[in-house]
Each structure stands twice: as structure tokens, then as C-alpha cells.
């Protein structure tokens with residue numbers, strides 16, 4: 208579907224089924240993409256996800272799955288792309304999709320930990336990789352309507368409309384346009400930054416991916 212959508216604009220698309228959780232698959236994907244196009248201009252790490260659960264109930268396997276996808280997988284992609292850029296003396300730009308973590312994420316605490324890790328990893332390598340002309344930024348969406356909402360129980364997704372002072376969810380274009388700003392020449396003096404696209408969720412709102420517990424009901 209994504210391939211057809213992009214090709215409808217005349218774009219050339221290279222796609223390969225893989226998981227970002229396996230460093231060997233990541234390296235193979237990045238090497239083949241380089242061969243196909245000669246260079247990678249921009250890496251957008253959008254792959255990610257989690258399941259809603261009270262933190263007391265996390266199993267080791269569930270915790271590891273979420274950390275592996277959202278922190279480790281993102282890192283393998285960043286490192287592989289950057290190694291190719293440095294080896295080929297090419298500049299590059301990375302945009303990591305994280306999340307609006309600033310008031311914690313009760314109900315999805317594992318992903319909050321992983322995304323916080325990505326944010327400070329990004330700030331660190333934004334400095335390390337600046338001499339190689341590689342910029343590293345993050346985009347932090349609040350609740351934005353996507354297929355992903357289907358991963359939450361109705362009592363959880365119902366709270367997403369109340370996640371911010373605008374009292375509605377964002378959409379995929381809200382995020383996409385922020386990514387383009389960060390990745391393109393418009394962001395040429397921006398690195399190590401996090402762009403929040405959240406309708407003000409960092410300031411006010413009460414989303415509960417597991418459904419709002421009785422304790423937190425005010426009326």
C-alpha cells in the first residue's frame with residue numbers, strides 16, 4: 208500500500224520485508240538501499256509500537272519486546288545509516304519518531320522508557336556526528352489518529368480525544384509535515400532537537416491507553 212501510494216507520485220520505491228530488531232537485517236537493508244539509490248539522504252525511524260498494560264503486570268518477554276523494537280531497533284537503524292554516511296563521506300539527516308513522554312506515559316510505561324532513551328541517544332550523537340554533517344532530531348507525536356489506534360481497547364482509545372487542550376486527536380499529516388521540516392533544508396540549522404506535535408498534550412490532557420482507572424476519575 209505504501210509502495211503504491213508513493214509510486215503514484217512518480218517516486219522510485221525500494222521495499223524489503225525485515226525487522227529493525229535484527230542488526231544483520233538492518234545492515235542488509237541499509238546496504239541494499241544504498242546500492243539501489245547511491246546514497247540515503249534521510250532516515251526516518253517511524254517503526255515502533257507497544258501494547259497497553261499496567262506496569263506491575265509487565266512480563267520480562269513483553270518488556271524486552273517493546274524495548275527491542277523502540278530503543279534497540281531504532282539504534283541499529285541509526286548506527287547503520289551513519290556508518291554508511293561516514294564511510295562514503297556523505298552528509299545525512301535522521302528523524303526519530305518518539306512520543307510525547309514529558310508527563311510520563313501511564314499505561315505504556317515500557318515505551319515511555321524506550322522513547323526517552325531514543326531522545327537522549329539522539330541528543331548525544333547529534334553532537335558526536337556533527338563533524339560528519341549528520342543531523343539527528345526527533346518528532347514527538349501526541350495522540351494522532353492512525354491504524355495504530357486499533358491496538359488499544361475502546362475504553363483506552365476513547366480517552367485519546369481528551370489527551371490535549373484542543374480536545375481532539377491529531378492526524379498522520381500533522382506528523383508527516385513536521386518530519387519534512389526537520390529532515391529537509393528547512394531544518395538545516397536544527398540538530399539534537401525534539402519537535403512536539405501534540406496539540407499541547409505536554410501541558411494538559413488525560414489519556415489512558417488502558418482506560419482511565421477509577422482512582423483518576425474526577426466526576
Ligand SMILES: CCCCCCCCCCC/C=C/C(=O)SCCNC(=O)CCNC(=O)[C@H](O)C(C)(C)COP(=O)(O)OP(=O)(O)OC[C@H]1O[C@@H](n2cnc3c(N)ncnc32)[C@H](O)[C@@H]1OP(=O)(O)O
Nearest residue numbers: 256257258266268269272273276310311312313355358414
Ligand atoms: C499524561 C500523559 C499520559 C500519556 C499516555 C499517552 C497515551 C498515548 C497513546 C498514543 C496512542 C498511540 C500510540 C502508538 O504508538 S500507535 C502505534 C501502534 N502500533 C503498535 O502499537 C503495534 C503494536 N505491536 C508491536 O509493535 C509488537 O507486537 C510488540 C512490540 C508490542 C510485541 O512484539 P513481538 O512480536 O515480539 O511480541 P509478541 O506479540 O510475541 O509478544 C511478546 C510478549 O509481549 C507481551 N504482549 C504482547 N502483546 C500484549 C498485549 N496486547 N497485552 C499484554 N501483553 C502483551 C506478552 O508478554 C508477549 O509474550 P507471550 O505472548 O508469550 O505472553
Ligand SMILES: NC(=O)C1=CN([C@@H]2O[C@H](COP(=O)(O)OP(=O)(O)OC[C@H]3O[C@@H](n4cnc5c(N)ncnc54)[C@H](OP(=O)(O)O)[C@@H]3O)[C@@H](O)[C@H]2O)C=CC1
Nearest residue numbers: 226227228253254255256305306348349350351353354355
Ligand atoms: N499514532 C499515535 O498516536 C502515536 C504514534 N507514535 C509512534 O509513531 C510511529 C508510527 O505509528 P502509527 O502509524 O501510529 O502506527 P502503526 O502501528 O500504523 O505503524 C507502526 C509501523 O511500525 C512497523 N514496525 C513495528 N515493529 C517493527 C519492526 N520490528 N521492524 C520493522 N517495522 C516495524 C509496523 O510494520 P507492520 O505493519 O509490518 O507491523 C508499522 O508499519 C510508531 O513508532 C508509533 O509508536 C508515537 C506517539 C503517538
